[in-house]
Amino acid sequence: MALEIMASKLFAPALKSGFLSRPRLTGVLRQSTASKLVLVSAPAGFGKTAFLADCLAQMLDEENALAWLSLDVSDRDPATFWTGVVTALQKAVPGLAAGVMEQLTSSPLPVEQVLITVLQGLASWSEVPDGQRHEKLHGSDSTPESEKESPKHELWLMLDDYHLADNREIATGMVFLLEHLPPSVHALISTRADPDLPLSRWRAREELLEIRAADLRLTAEETVEYFNAVHGVDLKAAEAAALSDKTEGWIAALQLASLSLKGHADVAGFIGRFTGDDRYILDYLLEEVLAQQPAEIRSFLLHSSVLDRLTGPLCDAVMGGDAVTSGVSGESMLAAMERENLFLIPLDHQRQWYRYHRLFADMLRARLLSEEPELIPQLHERASHWFEGEAMAAEAIGHALAAKNFDRAAHLMEMAATQIRRERRDALFLGWLDELPYEVVRLSPVLTVFRAFSLMAAGELDDVEPHLVEAERTMAAVPQGDDSP
Secondary structure, X not given: OHHHHHHHOOOOOOOOOOOOOOHHHHHHXXXXXXXXXEEEEOOOOOXXXXXHHHHHHHHOOOOEXXXXXXXXXXXXXXXXXXXXXXXXXXXXXXXXXXXXXXXXXXXXXXXXXXXXXXXXXXXXXXXXXXXXXXXXXXXXXXXXXXXXXXXXXXXXXXXXXXXXXXXXHHHHHHHHXXXXXXXXXXXXXXXXXXXXXOHHHHHHOOOEEEEEHHHHOOOHHXXXXXXXHHOOOOXXXXXXXXXXXXXXXXXXXXXXXXXXXXXXXOHHHHHHHOXXXXXHHHHHHHHHOHHHOOHHHHHHHHHHOOOOOEOHHHHHHHHOHHHHHHOOOHXXXXXXXXXXXXXXXXXXXXXXXXXXXXXXXHHHHHHHHHHOHHHHHHXXXXXXXXXXXXXXXXXXXXXXXXXXXXXXXHHHHHHHHHHHHHOOOHHHHHHHHHHOOHHHHHOOHHHHHHHHHHHHHOOOHHHHHHHHXXXXXXXXXXXXXXXXX
C-alpha cells in the first residue's frame, strides 16, 4: 500500500478543464536555468501547482527530465522525505544512485552520504549526451572525449507543497543538496510559506528565482480571458477590471466567483456586492486558511482585522493584554505571518506597514463579528488612542467613529479642524460629520461652524445660515466665566 501511495506522489497533477495557461509566467520559468532554486511561494488558492505543472509540461522534451514529488505531512520524517526525493530522481533518471535506498533504512540516517552518491550520479548524467546516458551511469561509457557532445539536457526536481514537510532536519539536507547541484539540475519548490532555507544568500548570488503572489495574480486581461474563454461568462472589460480589483487577482476567488455568477442575470450588480463573506469565499478561507492556524495566530488575525493598515506597535496596542500575555510582539507576528504567506501585503520596502488581502480582511471581519461582536468597539478604541499618540488624526477619528465613541470622535475632530481646513480636506471632514449623531454636532460650535463652511465651499448655500445660527445659539448658552479680580 505504501508503494502505491508513493507512486501517486510522483506524477504532476492533470490540469483541469478550466485551467488558464499564462505565457508571461512560462517565459519567466524558461529563463530560470541559471538558478539553483525556483521558489514559488504564495497563499492558498494562487494556482502554484497548476502553474508549475503547465510550465514544466511545455518545457519537457527529449532533452529535459522532470522529477516530481508531491509532499504531505508524513514527509516531515527525514527518512520518508529523502526516500521520496531519491525515488522521484530515479524515476526521471533510470539507474541513478543504484543501491542508495538501502542506506535510507540505516540508523542514524546518513543523509549527507546519500546525497553525495545522488549528486555524483546527477553530475555524471548531466555530462553525457542523450544516447550515452545509460552507459555512463552504469560505468560502460567508451566514447572518446573528442566525440562527446556538450550537454544540453536539464533536470527539474519539483517539490510540491513543501510547507507540509519543512523542518530543521529536512532543511539541513536541502541546503547541502542545493549548494552542490550540477549546473543542469534545478530545484523547484512550491509552498504556502517561505522555507527554512538561506534564501537571502542565494538571492545575493543570483541563484534564486522567486515567483510570488504578486506574479501569480491574474491581470484584468487574464480575468476576461478566464471568464469568457474558460467559463463562458460574457464579462465586459470594466466588469473584469472591477472583479480583478476586488479579488486582487486571487485565482481561487475568481474560480469561486464563477460559481456564484451562475444564475445571475445582473453581473455588474453581483460584482458590486462581491466580498469576502460570499458563501463560497468564506467557506474556502475558513477551511483552507483560518482553521489551519494555531490559536494565537488565529486570535491575532481576527483582532487585527479592524485595521486597514498594520504595523507592529499598532498591533501591540490593539491586542492589548493579549500581546503582553503571549510575549510575542506585533512586529514578530507580522514577520512570521509574511513568511507564512497569510494574505499579508507589504506597503513599504522596510516591511513596517502591511495590509491584508481585501477578501481575506472581509472574511476576518465577518468572522470577528460572528464570534466576538462585543470586542469590536474596544479594538477600535485602542487603535484610535494609538493613532492619536502618533499624531495621525484622520486614522484616530476613523477608529473613534467605528467604536461608536462619538464624544471622543467629536473632540478629535475639533482638534483637527484647523489642519483639515488648511489641507482643504473638506469632503473628508463632512463625511465624518455625517457619521456623528446630530445632537453631538449641535453641542459643538466648532463642528457646526465647520459644517457651514464646508457646505459653503460645496455650493450648498441654503443650508449655511441655519448652521451658523445653531452655532451662535450654542455659544450663547455656555455660561460665561467671572472675569472680576
